[in-house]
Each structure stands twice: as C-alpha cells, then as structure tokens.
Amino acid sequence: MTDVDEPATKLFHDTMPFAASLGVEALNSNKDETRARLRWAEHLCTLGGVLHGGVLMALADSTAAVCAFLNLPDGAAGTTTVESKTNFLRSAKSGYVTAMAKPLHVGRRFIVVETELRTDDGRLAAKVTQTQAVV
Numbered sequence: 001m002t003d004v005d006e007p008a009t010k011l012f013h014d015t016m017p018f019a020a021s022l023g024v025e026a027l028n029s030n031k032d033e034t035r036a037r038l039r040w041a042e043h044l045c046t047l048g049g050v051l052h053g054g055v056l057m058a059l060a061d062s063t064a065a066v067c068a069f070l071n072l073p074d075g076a077a078g079t080t081t082v083e084s085k086t087n088f089l090r091s092a093k094s095g096y097v098t099a100m101a102k103p104l105h106v107g108r109r110f111i112v113v114e115t116e117l118r119t120d121d122g123r124l125a126a127k128v129t130q131t132q133a134v135v
Contacts, residue, residue: 003027004026005026005028005029008026008028008029009024009026011029012024012062012066015065015066016065018058019059019062022055022058023038023039024037024038024063025038025039029070030070031067031070032102032103033067033100033101033102034066034067034070034101035098035099035100035101036066036098036099037096037097037099038051038055038099039095040092040093040096048093049094050091051091053086053088056086056088056092056097056117057084057086059099059117060086060099060115060128061081061130062099064081064101064113064115064128064130065132067101067115068103068111068132071103071106071111073108077135078135079111079133079134079135080133081130081132081133082110082133083131084128084131085128085130086126086127086128087127088125088126089124089125089126090123090124090125091125092119092125094120095120096120097117098118099117100115100116101113101114101115102115104129109133109134110132110133110134111131111132112129112130112131112132113129113130113132114127114128114129115128115129115130
C-alpha cells in the first residue's frame with residue numbers, strides 16, 4: 001500500500017523499537033490525529049489465528065504515544081504512559097488493524113488520548129483510553 005507516511009513511520013521506529021519489531025506503519029501524524037496500522041501475522045496471534053490482545057494494546061499505546069508527543073507543551077522532553085484501559089470488542093484474524101488516536105485532554109502534566117482500533121472492514125475491534133504523563 002502506498003499510503004504509509006515514511007517520516008512518521010521513522011518517528012515510531014526510532015522512538016519505539018518495539019513498534020518496529022511489530023511492523024507498525026504510520027499513516028499520518030499530527031497533533032489532532034495520529035493513525036498507524038499493523039498487519040496480521042501468524043507469529044503475533046493466539047489460538048485460532050487471532051491477533052494477541054497485547055499486540056493490539058501495543059499498537060494503541062504506540063499510536064497514542066506519538067499523538068501525545070505531538071501535543072507536548074513547550075519545554076517538555078517526552079511522555080510516558082501512566083494509565084491505559086482497553087475494551088476489546090472483536091477479534092482480528094486477517095489484513096490490517098488500524099489505530100486512530102485523538103487527544104481528549106492536553107494539559108501541562110498529563111495528556112489523555114483516546115484510540116480506536118478498526119479491522120479492514122471498518123469494524124471497531126477495540127477502544128483504548130490512555131493517560132500519558134508529560135516529562
């Protein structure tokens with residue numbers, strides 16, 4: 001697919017090597033919305049060919065982290081996840097899972113991000129609300 005944002009993907013991979021090892025690809029990144037995707041792969045699955053919940057959470061965490069980073073206040077060095085809540089709604093058994101993260105609150109000490117994970121058919125697979133501490 002040609003919709004991969006190479007500079008944004010480099011940001012994901014340089015700042016989070018684990019995202020690189022999972023194969024996360026950025027689709028866009030700005031302070032209002034960050035989108036990334038992950039291709040289904042057998043080695044990332046549990047029984048029955050279902051993407052592991054931890055893999056989905058890692059995609060959401062990585063996407064939310066970049067969104068929070070792009071919303072940092074002046075003088076801040078970075079962010080770190082201090083809380084994350086995930087609701088799994090359906091499994092992913094093929095194709096891509098796409099994450100879309102949007103800030104809910106941008107403060108001086110904390111940034112709260114909501115991330116939706118969707119399967120190729122556009123169905124909601126998970127919803128994640130996450131708090132990132134500003135460091």
